[in-house]
Amino acid sequence: xxxxxxxxxxxxxxxxxxxxxxxxxxxxxxxxxxxxxxxxxxxxxxxxxxxxxxxxxxxxxxxxxxxxxxxxxxxxxxxxxxxxxxxxxxxxxxxxxxxxxxxxxxxxxxxxxxxxxxxxxxxxxxxxxxxxxxxxxxxxxxxxxxxxxxxxxxxxxxxxxxxxxxxxxxxxxxxxxxxxxxxxxxxxxxxxxxxxxxxxxxxxxxxxxxxxxxxxxxxxxxxxxxxxxxxxxxxxxxxxxxxxxxxxxxxxxxxxxxxxxxxxxxxxxxxxxxxxxxxxxxxxxxxxxxxxxxxxxxxxxxxxxxxxxxxxxxxxxxxxxxxxxxxxxxxxxxxxxxxxxxxxxxxxxxxxxxxxxxx
Amino acid sequence: xxxxxxxxxxxxxxxxxxxxxxxxxxxxxxxxxxxxxxxxxxxxxxxxxxxxxxxxxxxxxxxxxxxxxxxxxxxxxxxxxxxxxxxxxxxxxxxxxxxxxxxxxxxxxxxxxxxxxxxxxxxxxxxxxxxxxxxxxxxxxxxxxxxxxxxxxxxxxxxxxxxxxxxxxxxxxxxxxxxxxxxxxxxxxxxxxxxxxxxxxxxxxxxxxxxxxxxxxxxxxxxxxxxxxxxxxxxxxxxxxxxxxxxxxxxxxxxxxxxxxxxxxxxxxxxxxxxxxxxxxxxxxxxxxxxxxxxxxxxxxxxxxxxxxxxxxxxxxxxxxxxxxxxxxxxxxxxxxxxxxxxxxxxxxxxxxxxxxxx
DNA sequence: CTGTTTTTCTGAAACGTTTCATTTTTCCGT
DNA sequence: ACGGAAAAATGAAACGTTTCAGAAAAACAG
Numbered sequence: 001x002x003x004x005x006x007x008x009x010x011x012x013x014x015x016x017x018x019x020x021x022x023x024x025x026x027x028x029x030x031x032x033x034x035x036x037x038x039x040x041x042x043x044x045x046x047x048x049x050x051x052x053x054x055x056x057x058x059x060x061x062x063x064x065x066x067x068x069x070x071x072x073x074x075x076x077x078x079x080x081x082x083x084x085x086x087x088x089x090x091x092x093x094x095x096x097x098x099x100x101x102x103x104x105x106x107x108x109x110x111x112x113x114x115x116x117x118x119x120x121x122x123x124x125x126x127x128x129x130x131x132x133x134x135x136x137x138x139x140x141x142x143x144x145x146x147x148x149x150x151x152x153x154x155x156x157x158x159x160x161x162x163x164x165x166x167x168x169x170x171x172x173x174x175x176x177x178x179x180x181x182x183x184x185x186x187x188x189x190x191x192x193x194x195x196x197x198x199x200x201x202x203x204x205x206x207x208x209x210x211x212x213x214x215x216x217x218x219x220x221x222x223x224x225x226x227x228x229x230x231x232x233x234x235x236x237x238x239x240x241x242x243x244x245x246x247x248x249x250x251x252x253x254x255x256x257x258x259x260x261x262x263x264x265x266x267x268x269x270x271x272x273x274x275x276x277x278x279x280x281x282x283x284x285x286x287x288x289x290x291x292x293x294x295x296x297x298x299x300x301x302x303x304x305x306x307x308x309x310x311x312x313x314x315x316x317x318x319x320x321x322x323x324x325x326x327x328x329x330x331x332x333x334x335x336x337x338x339x340x341x342x343x344x345x346x347x348x349x350x351x352x353x354x355x356x357x358x359x
Numbered sequence: 360x361x362x363x364x365x366x367x368x369x370x371x372x373x374x375x376x377x378x379x380x381x382x383x384x385x386x387x388x389x390x391x392x393x394x395x396x397x398x399x400x401x402x403x404x405x406x407x408x409x410x411x412x413x414x415x416x417x418x419x420x421x422x423x424x425x426x427x428x429x430x431x432x433x434x435x436x437x438x439x440x441x442x443x444x445x446x447x448x449x450x451x452x453x454x455x456x457x458x459x460x461x462x463x464x465x466x467x468x469x470x471x472x473x474x475x476x477x478x479x480x481x482x483x484x485x486x487x488x489x490x491x492x493x494x495x496x497x498x499x500x501x502x503x504x505x506x507x508x509x510x511x512x513x514x515x516x517x518x519x520x521x522x523x524x525x526x527x528x529x530x531x532x533x534x535x536x537x538x539x540x541x542x543x544x545x546x547x548x549x550x551x552x553x554x555x556x557x558x559x560x561x562x563x564x565x566x567x568x569x570x571x572x573x574x575x576x577x578x579x580x581x582x583x584x585x586x587x588x589x590x591x592x593x594x595x596x597x598x599x600x601x602x603x604x605x606x607x608x609x610x611x612x613x614x615x616x617x618x619x620x621x622x623x624x625x626x627x628x629x630x631x632x633x634x635x636x637x638x639x640x641x642x643x644x645x646x647x648x649x650x651x652x653x654x655x656x657x658x659x660x661x662x663x664x665x666x667x668x669x670x671x672x673x674x675x676x677x678x679x680x681x682x683x684x685x686x687x688x689x690x691x692x693x694x695x696x697x698x699x700x701x702x703x704x705x706x707x708x709x710x711x712x713x714x715x716x717x718x
Numbered sequence: 719c720t721g722t723t724t725t726t727c728t729g730a731a732a733c734g735t736t737t738c739a740t741t742t743t744t745c746c747g748t
Numbered sequence: 749a750c751g752g753a754a755a756a757a758t759g760a761a762a763c764g765t766t767t768c769a770g771a772a773a774a775a776c777a778g
Binding site for chain 4: 003004005015016019020023025026047048050051052053054055056
């Protein structure tokens, strides 16, 4: 491929001038500028990002580190990030950690040798990101953390309003008449799982409903976890009439367990999920869920990162995205109260606006 | 970050020696080698991939170009590719084309400036990949094409055995007694959609079933397409008793249309999908589908690419992966033949082994 | 016109590697 | 112990940019 030297010769100018034209790094008089541009055009010249990165000590690549692209919530996040990154001239390097913090560490270290402009990270379990990000920041590389935060995270972050979403979802169950509530939370060392449980608890507390500890289960964020814990919950006496699941995968497992137990959702038991994955509307019954926009998570993170790259040095931003409640067929009034066919109409309730908390 | 010069000084050797130790590019006596390794260890040195790529005229990045990571079939492909790429020291750069060939072209061009070691591409609609790949290959960059092939593709490829999968799925419907078959194919300019239709037709022909052209519909690979075309099919007289959908998204739309028409699947009409997405087992009824491994598609492509990078110059390989039939609740015998509760047991039938066709 | 200031342009150094032609060291046979 | 061959180590050039100090050109004031 052509290089700058050839362009310089072709345009009859010096190397430096070509560079200045290409980067607007100095005034160049119009006729000369045009000659350069013409030569670039003619040769189909593209600057080498490698040489550029080497010289500038920074490339236009953004490392995206996440647990597993195969998890149905994450692709939208990646897509969001890629869209704004690409349109600003940045490329995404994808890394899967499988929620293993040592694998995360490996990625974090190896990415250094590419001098990425920034990092977008969905931290793994027990992530040590806080320390690592410090060392990245020292060399001027931004790191923004999304979806969930590692211990002591002080940097930029974008998350959903998990507490609020869970609170309103639970409140809705209570409003329908449920008093025997249960929840299956995700791993509580993850901030998002913890916040959702907190929201659930707040709604329960405010409604002055008493709940034995056995009605609050913790498990992994997957179908199997939901299945096993639901089997436990279904054996409790009295049996819960509504389950709030920490995410849709858990809810899916719960649905399976409910069906296997010969029970019927929502007649015998209501079910609420979190994330509002695509599959929520195709299950049987369709799954009510707290909706959060993965895409927006991604775009927002990329936006912040690019701002930082371009010199924004304001204090750490903590963007919290609104959620909305998506009611479908999996929730209804509890058996004792049920009045005829009690499937509430599909509807969506908006939550508070996204809030950016500077400092 | 430390560079080679510092390591050289630290170890008391020359720059070249450090490089030779790191790359095994020349014999270095053991004591010296040890001193270098120790210095590397001590300084936590990592070679700059930028400098390395610049000098070698090739990086260890692999460009992965696909329509949309948000399409539920693709994340597994990416994951497969990333797994074998990463474990061989390569990184994945992700690009979405939205099935737009001009966007694909942009990506193809911009990726050049990173000197990627190779490209894995799921071509967009009307892709001009064949031409582009030629110019990449000229500079020693491998390109492997997966899932579907652009016009005149002669290079390495990995695809599923679409024809065979569709053939056996259709055969199964026929075996159950269906004679009024219909299919909703994907966009027929895509090779995979075309092959699936071919398989369908072959099974129909072999069974000596006659099918009017109105029983064969073409649409986009999405829910909406399936929904609309199913509405058409349901109005035909006689109404088809089984629909083979070009993929699971189309099947999903079909399911919706069937339900809305007041019909019941599989009692009134059987439905078969393709891809066997995760959601196939959570729909109501669960969806029978031709299963193909996206993950394997990804790993195989990456494997081939890395072989090429390491100097494999054998003729183009065309790997065709087996599919398997995943029967669930959405298929049963047609109404006229039905004998009691006719839900066939869940089972999986293996198809022929993966075949590599060297040239 | 001339000297000064301002603007534009140039050329070389530097970024951190790999690689190749040389030099230095080691090894071996006599 | 010596000379020559083989092996090991070295140093500089090159990859394609950006950037900086300085040269050249233009603009301006008197």
